Amino acid sequence: MKDLSIPLDIDNLKVISQTLDTKGNIIITVESICTKTTCHKCGKDATKRYGYGSLMEYRHTSVFDTPVILRIKPVRYECEHCEPPGTTTTERYNWVAEGGKITKGLEEYLLRCVINSTIQDVAKKERISYKTVQTMLNNLIHREIDWSQYSDLETIGIDEISNRKGYQNFIAVISAKDKYGNLTILDVLDSRKKDDVLAFLESIPDHLKKTVKQVCTYMYDGFVNSAIEVFGKQRVVVDRxxxxxxxxxxxxxxxxxxxxxxxxxxxxxxxxxxxxxxxxxxxxxxxxxxxxxxxxxxxxxxxxxxxxxxxxxxxxxxxxxxxxxxxxxxxxxxxxxxxxxxxxxxxxxxxxxxxxxxxxxxxxxxxxRSTSGFVEGLNNKIKVIKRRCYGFFKTDSLFQRLTIDLNGYRMLRL
Ligand SMILES: [Zn+2]
Incomplete structure (x- = not known):
């Protein structure tokens, strides 16, 4: 008997149980292991437990194409600093994406899928609503970038997402891969106009601009030309x-x-x-x-x-x-x-x-021979892993055998 385990990739959670619902979703009931929250009124730590808030559900990354839903009862805390007493605050989670419906892990995964694809296609494939994917993208558009968290931006990627249903037809996603291979999203622009892309690239602090070895871009004039304007011909690569x-x-x-x-x-x-x-x-x-x-x-x-x-x-x-x-x-x-x-x-x-x-x-x-990390790197890695897994399991009723261990690892018994 072999175990294949996939991490839940979320800290501060304890897995209580897992089951399948009638729609075939994997439902994982979890509990937070945090012991405090920040009082919404005074900003100090509230540590006195005060019951639970209503049951919440968050979509997480799928396991073998089966949707995973995390179910959690948020703990409420009473503040002991506030006067008069009785101020309660429900715990918040740093692993939930803005918009409150999906986890950050799923957000990151969806973003990779949606690049060079369409929102419709990804929503359909991942069995998630169009609106959820769109909300996720809207939340990422023009967010404040904390440049101090970056020490180098070795490869910048400029890719696009087509958004046929919305007001804008295209969205540009600007990513960076540092010299250790860590991939991050720098910004999402709700346009692919040259001026907007140019303005963003110019806004990169000079000391970080110097660390850019290459800009891998989608072969769209507005992208290629603005990249050349900021980084020079030598550093701009059209993704193969x-x-x-x-x-x-x-x-x-x-x-x-x-x-x-x-x-x-x-x-x-x-x-x-x-x-x-x-x-x-x-x-x-x-x-x-x-x-x-x-x-x-x-x-x-x-x-x-x-x-x-x-x-x-x-x-x-x-x-x-x-x-x-x-x-x-x-x-x-x-x-x-x-x-x-x-x-x-x-x-x-x-x-x-x-x-x-x-x-x-x-x-x-x-x-x-570099490409934007999104296109050839991560997406392909995920696909390959999945394909290999399919080879293993074929049509086995594998979900019956899926269990979650106490470290939050999804265990699959073969
Ligand atoms: Zn307080």
């Missing part, structure tokens, strides 16, 4: 993730058009053989199974255009996956553009325009 998103998008468009065309000309039996191509085209060729390779060959036979577009997309990925110095990477990119234009592959036209415009910043990637 965004580059690949663009040329993969171009390939997807070809695939969609070609599949439509094939559907209209091929017998339905033959066409059905070709379905499910999206992931096959997105994978590295070496990672394809025999069956997938066979499917791909069949598709190539029917669509020489898709074959060409796919092979050029793979060539580009290969350039990014190989170690080059900046200069030879630039030359490789140039050669790629020339040969695409030579064979008349028009599907990459828009991409090539963007590539030419930001080529310098894109090629800076090859100096340190």
């Amino acid at each position: 993730y965004h580059v690949s998103k663009l040329y993969r998008g171009a390939l997807d468009n070809v695939r969609i058009k070609e599949m439509k065309r094939l559907k209209s000309i091929l017998p339905s039996e033959e066409y059905s053989e070709l379905e499910g191509m999206m992931w096959i085209l997105r994978k590295q060729y070496e990672c394809l199974s025999k069956e997938e390779k066979r499917k791909l060959e069949a598709l190539y036979k029917h669509s020489p255009l898709l074959k060409k577009a796919h092979s050029y997309a793979l060539k580009l990925t290969h350039i990014f996956n190989t170690h080059h110095d900046r200069k030879s990477a630039m030359a490789k990119l140039d050669r790629w553009i020339i040969s695409v234009e030579k064979i008349g592959l028009s599907c990459f036209n828009t991409f090539i325009k963007t590539l030419n415009k930001h080529k310098g910043s894109i090629a800076n990637y090859f100096k340190n």
Whole structure:
């Protein structure tokens, strides 16, 4: 028997019990181990217990895609300093995010998910309300930054969130990864206008600006240009993730058009053989199974255009996956553009325009091969861990076996 334990990651809590509710949520009943709170009237410590407030529930980070809800009865304290006596204060928690519905741990996780995604998608995936995610973002917008808590900002990341339902279409998230790899959110801007991003970057104190080795940014003119204005061309890197998103998008468009065309000309039996191509085209060729390779060959036979577009997309990925110095990477990119234009592959036209415009910043990637921590680092780590876990458990009724030990670790018996 093996135990897999995942920390609750919250100090000052004692786990009392855990159970599943009728909706399949994991309900963890907890208790605070604090022995005092700050009196809301006089600001001194109130230590005399005075019953409980009403039961509260906070969403915490999910376990294996199952929502976790922390249930707690807040302790009330009576102040012994106030005159006349009788002032009571209900304890507050430093692990609850502003807005009062979710934990800070979940807030941080959601923020990572929402970057380069949409609020809708994240709300749906995490089974949390759209409003909760939006409140979280609104609370983070233009908050006061205490620069004194930072000693270095090695990598600054500028990413965006699209917010289709709200008033603003885009929100910019500015993060920093220090030299030890610690990732923090510096600010959330409710705009992606150049002026706003520029104003923020300029507001970074000079001594911290000097510690910035690179600014990894989403390939959006307003972001790239303001970063260059403040930090100079040498330090601005367009995240390769965004580059690949663009040329993969171009390939997807070809695939969609070609599949439509094939559907209209091929017998339905033959066409059905070709379905499910999206992931096959997105994978590295070496990672394809025999069956997938066979499917791909069949598709190539029917669509020489898709074959060409796919092979050029793979060539580009290969350039990014190989170690080059900046200069030879630039030359490789140039050669790629020339040969695409030579064979008349028009599907990459828009991409090539963007590539030419930001080529310098894109090629800076090859100096340190860095990306904004959010995009490739943490998000991927989380996904990989999850995927591995799925491999382990498959469809087992694992939640029956989930227990919480007294240190607040979620224990899974296998
Ligand atoms: Zn008091």
